[in-house]
Amino acid sequence: MTKQKMLMAAVAGISLGVSGGAQAADAKKDEVKCYGINGCGSHAKCSVSEADLSAVKKLLGDAEYAKRFGKSEVHGCGSHAKCGASDQILNWVPTSAGECKTQGGFVIEEDASKKKVARKA
Numbered sequence: 001m002t003k004q005k006m007l008m009a010a011v012a013g014i015s016l017g018v019s020g021g022a023q024a025a026d027a028k029k030d031e032v033k034c035y036g037i038n039g040c041g042s043h044a045k046c047s048v049s050e051a052d053l054s055a056v057k058k059l060l061g062d063a064e065y066a067k068r069f070g071k072s073e074v075h076g077c078g079s080h081a082k083c084g085a086s087d088q089i090l091n092w093v094p095t096s097a098g099e100c101k102t103q104g105g106f107v108i109e110e111d112a113s114k115k116k117v118a119r120k121a
Contacts, residue, residue, distance in 0.1 A: 032107050034100035034121060035092045036069070048091060050074050055108050055118035056090060097121060 035048075035056060053072055057065040071088040100107065100121035108118045 030096045030098070031094050032097050032100055032121065033092045034095045034103070034105035035090055035108060035118070037095070037100065037103040037105040038091045038093045047076055048072070048074060051116040052108055053090060055116040056106055059106065059118040059120075
């Protein structure tokens with residue numbers, strides 16, 4: 001009887017682990033690189049390219065971009081990211097698409113010609 005209970009507990013544990021993994025995968029599937037909502041550099045993630053900056057600038061226009069992200073620079077990693085949007089520096093953080101939209105962030109995607117294009121989340 002003890003072996004049967006242990007087997008049932010093991011199967012239940014495996015089932016929970018599998019369904020928990022599926023939920024984590026679903027959460028990752030909804031995750032986007034959300035530009036413009038980050039705080040300081042320790043929260044920013046790696047790499048903001050010239051193409052990323054240009055895409056957001058094109059979306060916002062020169063004046064709005066200068067006002068919101070005018071101190072932005074190309075960088076290769078979060079430790080070089082300095083601080084974020086409140087300091088006029090564009091970085092990105094991983095977040096859900098819904099949270100990105102709620103906070104007024106931007107998503108950058110490649111179009112058919114592999115050119116980066118920004119859009120409001």
